Amino acid sequence: MSQTATCEIELLDALPHLETGTPLDRAKSLYAQTPDVGTELLDAEYFSRNAPDNCVDATGSSHTLANSMQPNEISGIRIGKIFIEDKVLYLAGACMGAFAVGLNDTATGANLPSFQAHYHLSYETVSLVFLAGLGGYLVSCMLNSVLQNTIGTRNVLLMAGSLYAGGSLLISFAPPFPVVMAGLCLMGLGGGFYEACLTSVVSHVSMVSIAALLFALGRFEKFENSRFMNILYAFFGLGALVSPFIIGALAKAGAAWKLYYWFPFSLATLVTICHFVLFKHYVIPSDHEEAPEFKSVREKFKQVMHMPITWIGIVLTILSFAIANVLSNWLTSYLIDVKGSDLGVSRYQLSMLWAAQASLSVEHFSPYRLSTSTKGTSARPYVRSNGLTLGCQLFGIQLGRCCCRWVLLRPEHTSLKGIVVSITLGLGLVGSTLGPLIFGIVAGKVSPGLRILPPVIIVLACLSALFFWTIPPRRKVD
Template sequence: MTQTATCEIELLDALPHLESGSRFDRAKTLPVQTPHATANNPDAEYFSGINALEGHGHPTGSGYSLPTPPSTAQISGIRIGNIFIEDKVLYLAGSCMGIFVVGLNETATGANLPSFQDYYHLPYDTVSLVFLGGFIGYLISCMRNSVLQNAIGTRNVLLLAGALYAGGSLLISFAPPFPAVMVGLCFMGFGAGFYEAALTSVVSHFEDNRYMNILYAFSGLVSPFIIGALAKIGAAWKLYYWFPFVLASLITGSHFIIFRNYSTPSDREEVSEHEGVRAKFKRVVHMPIAWIGIVLLFLSFSIAHVFTSWLTSYLMEIKGSGPDVSRYQLSMLWAGLTAGRVFFSLPFIHVRERTGNTILLVSMCGAIGLFWAVNSTPSNWIGIAAAGFFLGPNTPGILSIISARAPPSLKGIVISSMIGLGLAGTLAPLVFGVVIEKVTPGLRILPPVIIVLASLSALVFWTVPPRRKVD
């Protein structure tokens, strides 16, 4: 009987493993051996072929009882022909789409600032209110994001974000009175806040800061080129806002499909998964790393928004660039940001959390110093691009560093709180506009202000505690 059973097992092991299924599958299942499977039963490995074919252990004629099948881990995704795409890849692609749309408004507001000023005949301190409109919507949506994600799910939050963002863009595209432009920017801020908080929390569960760099890589790259081209041909500034309206509408449809099966990864901590949102907020409030992240993100937003929002005006009034050339030079800043984020997301590039980010910020200060001290066409282009390159990894790096130190169950709330409170930094362009109206040097103080903010950020990085290794 033993020989018969052995021959039978060898025959079954020799059979080819056939894969059946449709051309478009939603899931793929991979066997995972339990750690103690072979230790407790030396025959487990030998009989694994029968288990794989029959699915259940059963007694054989030899008297052996075959072991129970190994546990399985399901990798969800789609299969198109012979290509299998994991949902993780789809989620990253969908997240990049949303953050790309967010960047369209971040850069457009600063690039269109001279156009707003000329069209509505406003001084610096009044036209600076455009930054307040976006801030209000952004702040409220970021702070409410984690509650909504728990209540209606990530996909519905993204659909709401798309509707708000597209609606605000459509309103501004008709060049309404200035208060209505503020309302449109507020709606766009609502959508952008939901997009950024929800999608950043999705990517934070990937546990790799390179994914965060990829997420923010192409944010804001395109709009200065479009606005510069419109200025060159003398087209109305309002035409630009049809572009984010159409793109947000298309991406909303994509998110409806991509995130239909998404759910927040389960928490493997001892804390109950059913812990209330209020209790989680209380835990976050008592986490020092969350407050360090808020300060870092505040400084990061201040640096990026002041520089990108007022660079076009600085180039036109201080450096003497034309309306179209100044927008193209702003595009070089965003091209540098993109290049920096792509470069530092490469697998063979590793930036140490404190030392590396400090070096990047010091290098950015050097590039800003060159741009400030030397007024020539080559140095302007090089200084702007270099500053963008070294600034690029700053915001993604902060989000990755802080989220890596947060428990899985709190990542969403930590990210939402960081972005929401750190958004106070997006008011810096408004404050800067009021200040330059009062001081004699005016716009000339832009480079030294950026250098001071970057130096403060480099110092705060050294308050981040070392990362605790967790098995």
């Protein structure tokens, strides 16, 4: 009895909004047990997918648990003696989509010299390809939250896969340049829906699944939802690592650049089929502790925009997106035109850069180390351009991108997460699109040309490091 009471007190202390006695949501009330239930029974009930009949008050505790919520059965699949909960499947499906988005993130930059050579374009003209991504990505990020609540998460993901695959198929035939831009716009639409929708899914999974499991085992420990988000963006970095390797191999073999786009087409088709199966029963978690005045989308939007951390995160997202996309999209051209790298080797060097980005996604650093590493590694373009140096280039940049997600996924009410993700990702496209576009226009008009790439990265990285210091510290709960 004392064990159960202690467990409930620790949970309520860790989540202050439960102290008011408001009803618990599905995941938090799922494992509330009667005082006479032992730990072994808790484990057996969890893995046998049986939920308790009701929720009762903890004896001897000043905190009370609401018993009005009726828990639902845990869903998942069982393979032999192993039971895989749906939340694990959702995380796996999210990683698939993030991998597909990462492919397109570096493919445009890696193929930029091929676009120029095939269509005989200048730096200013070829920079227009970044506007195509903006048109699709911005619309999809802003519409994602509405569509998720209207047609459901699975239908949004199926639509994203269809758009992504359709754009890839269109470009694979090497049509006229305006049609290529239309194909990139379709891929941007699909990628925007993928990123915003899957980020929202993982943010809910990371807040619920570990807390529920630890509560079922009779204990509650501190956890960080940024770890799940880092896993998601590690797969994003992995996808960004793979595409330059494929494009580089095609360039070294003398194959046509258009053949690459059959790979994302096939991958998007496979991911769409997986999402159709994995997200069949997915429902956006409800926010029972939310006050009635926050039910409408307009009032949720107002609440989000009045949060100072939202504006700090928007600025950081714009800067980090600008750094990552300027470097990713123009690095291959910089290495070929300025450093004299081979057509295939230049793509491999871009892959090394994203290899470091993917591997560092799972690390956790303080703002001081984050800002120091961002400024320090941004100076490396002045050093001899080899694969290892370029691999360390984004040491601070990827941390900045992951940190932005972590900062912005901190609203008290879980129902605000989808809106926050859609707004910040959409506005982050200002940096990810205007950054490479403006850089290409300026590089085509000034005499140094692409040699201005290192100074531009250094200035943006220093600005990003300064804004990291404005992040308020997280409140610690004893």
